[in-house]
Amino acid sequence: MKKYFLLIILFxxxxxxxxxxxxxxxxxxLALLKNEQWWGGAVQYGxxxxxxxxxxxxxxxxxxxxxxxxxxxxxSNKGRWIWCDDPFLFSFKNDTLHVASQGxxxxxxxxxxxxxxxxxxxxxxxxxxxxxKWPDSLLVTSPQYNLWIELQYNPNxxxxxxxxxxxxxxxxxxxxxxxxxxxxxxxxxxxxxxAKFPDAKKMIDELHQKGFKVMVWICPFISPDSKEFxxxxxxxxxxxxxxxxxxxxxxxxxDPLLIHWWNGYSACLDLTNPGAKKWLSGxxxxxxxxxxxxxxxxxxxxxxFYDNKNLLSYKKVSPNDQCEEWAKIGLEFPLNEYRAMWKxxxxxxxxxxxxxxxxxxxxxxxxxxxxxxxLLGYTFTCPDMIGGGNFISFLPGSKIDxxxxxxxxxxxxxxxxxxxxxxxxxxxxxxxxxxxxxAIKLRQKMMPQIMEVMxxxxxxxxxxxxxxxxxxxxxxxxxxxxxxxxxxxxxxAPVVTENDERTIVxxxxxxxxxxxxxxxxxxxxxxxxxxxxxxxxxxxx
Numbered sequence: 179m180k181k182y183f184l185l186i187i188l189f190x191x192x193x194x195x196x197x198x199x200x201x202x203x204x205x206x207x208l209a210l211l212k213n214e215q216w217w218g219g220a221v222q223y224g225x226x227x228x229x230x231x232x233x234x235x236x237x238x239x240x241x242x243x244x245x246x247x248x249x250x251x252x253x254s255n256k257g258r259w260i261w262c263d264d265p266f267l268f269s270f271k272n273d274t275l276h277v278a279s280q281g282x283x284x285x286x287x288x289x290x291x292x293x294x295x296x297x298x299x300x301x302x303x304x305x306x307x308x309x310x311k312w313p314d315s316l317l318v319t320s321p322q323y324n325l326w327i328e329l330q331y332n333p334n335x336x337x338x339x340x341x342x343x344x345x346x347x348x349x350x351x352x353x354x355x356x357x358x359x360x361x362x363x364x365x366x367x368x369x370x371x372x373a374k375f376p377d378a379k380k381m382i383d384e385l386h387q388k389g390f391k392v393m394v395w396i397c398p399f400i401s402p403d404s405k406e407f408x409x410x411x412x413x414x415x416x417x418x419x420x421x422x423x424x425x426x427x428x429x430x431x432x433d434p435l436l437i438h439w440w441n442g443y444s445a446c447l448d449l450t451n452p453g454a455k456k457w458l459s460g461x462x463x464x465x466x467x468x469x470x471x472x473x474x475x476x477x478x479x480x481x482x483f484y485d486n487k488n489l490l491s492y493k494k495v496s497p498n499d500q501c502e503e504w505a506k507i508g509l510e511f512p513l514n515e516y517r518a519m520w521k522x523x524x525x526x527x528x529x530x531x532x533x534x535x536x537x538x539x540x541x542x543x544x545x546x547x548x549x550x551x552x553l554l555g556y557t558f559t560c561p562d563m564i565g566g567g568n569f570i571s572f573l574p575g576s577k578i579d580x581x582x583x584x585x586x587x588x589x590x591x592x593x594x595x596x597x598x599x600x601x602x603x604x605x606x607x608x609x610x611x612x613x614x615x616x617a618i619k620l621r622q623k624m625m626p627q628i629m630e631v632m633x634x635x636x637x638x639x640x641x642x643x644x645x646x647x648x649x650x651x652x653x654x655x656x657x658x659x660x661x662x663x664x665x666x667x668x669x670x671a672p673v674v675t676e677n678d679e680r681t682i683v684x685x686x687x688x689x690x691x692x693x694x695x696x697x698x699x700x701x702x703x704x705x706x707x708x709x710x711x712x713x714x715x716x717x718x719x
Contacts, residue, residue, distance in 0.1 A: 241485030473513020523555020
């Protein structure tokens with residue numbers, strides 16, 4: 179214990195030189211400072227952030243049920259920060275922030291400078307420093323094409339090739355093509371269903387020749403009573419069930435734990451077991467070697483699937499740590515994508531927003547939720563699928579809003595990544611399809627600037643995409659949720675409502691848009707035509 183406190187004292191003294199202090203507690207109660215605003219915790223609630231004196235909000239990150247990325251970090255525009263190596267519960271009410279660790283590790287908290295950037299950069303450098311590594315750069319340099327909305331649970335060789343050919347017919351660049359759920363016979367098989375894909379190797383070779391790279395969807399679940407299930411159970415590579423006996427230990431357990439998820443009941447790989455990790459890695463490398471698969475969309479793995487009092491695993495860890503073990507699988511494969519995540523900021527893992535519905539309301543969450551992704555240390559972010567990734571929104575008979583598809587593409591256009599799923603050429607008239615084409619062309623035109631921002635973020639850990647308050651502290655920009663900065667010099671202000679007129683707040687300085695100089699430090703109300711995306715670039719950039 180004496181050693182523990184000595185380390186704390188030495189840490190605080192050494193870091194006091196750069197202007198911050200740090201404390202440790204199992205729980206804390208903080209009165210909010212004047213005009214203080216907070217971000218962090220759970221990406222899914224980014225649209226409700228920043229939290230302030232009027233906020234009423236509470237969430238327990240243990241066994242997180244938010245359906246997207248989460249991390250034990252809170253940061254404020256006054257330079258204050260809170261971190262814990264375990265999940266914590268936090269709430270805002272009555273001008274007060276309450277935080278309580280849900281594990282054995284204490285909360286760490288303190289002040290670093292006096293603004294959001296200072297707080298974030300301290301947290302990044304100390305708790306999730308950048309690896310400097312990238313996922314496959316094609317995920318950034320070209321649009322991504324996910325087959326989920328068009329093929330849903332019926333992916334097949336003929337329609338995969340047809341979708342790819344239609345991309346090229348539009349004149350769009352080849353990119354990463356994602357074959358989503360159900361390309362196999364059952365969960366855990368990790369091989370192509372021959373009825374749907376009679377010659378998967380030939381298909382992937384053809385896609386490669388066309389310039390595409392190919393990802394396939396995977397999850398940690400295993401269909402019960404399959405041959406893989408029987409093998410894995412015999413080796414205790416799946417999570418086990420204590421059958422209600424809380425005293426039972428893993429070494430004595432024999433029965434599999436069946437987990438209820440969106441596609442039924444399944445066993446689940448125990449990725450705390452090195453043998454299970456090796457088994458999964460072998461299956462994924464088999465797909466790469468036999469068929470030429472380039473990478474993997476790693477779905478599920480949410481902490482709440484592991485929040486079960488009957489669960490026994492090789493190592494006794496929290497539900498959130500189980501999610502983190504699933505995340506580490508992706509580090510082996512540069513072509514990866516995740517939706518659920520615990521920690522892992524600063525790593526070369528692609529983080530997609532959770533499925534959005536085809537509504538203006540959900541479109542309006544893309545910018546604030548992506549901002550929180552970035553403020554949790556995730557450089558390589560994807561704002562779900564253009565028009566929405568919730569397949570229910572596109573079932574036969576559903577109403578398609580063509581303007582919404584266009585404005586969604588424009589939101590994506592200058593973000594770190596851009597992903598299509600519903601086929602614009604199928605659902606849009608010529609004018610709306612041309613507007614989508616224009617968004618792609620703008621992205622390609624500005625790709626050198628986007629890549630410069632992304633390289634800097636991967637190297638330094640600073641967010642690639644930022645709220646205005648990050649770059650311009652003390653200006654009252656904290657609650658602007660329909661604009662964002664890419665790096666230091668590019669301000670993007672998409673239309674995210676049904677109204678073509680919008681108000682744009684320009685920070686101080688000279689900005690250029692449409693070959694015209696705009697004086698900053700004021701707001702402008704402008705009409706934005708269907709094929710326009712307001713992008714303001716700082717003078718001299």
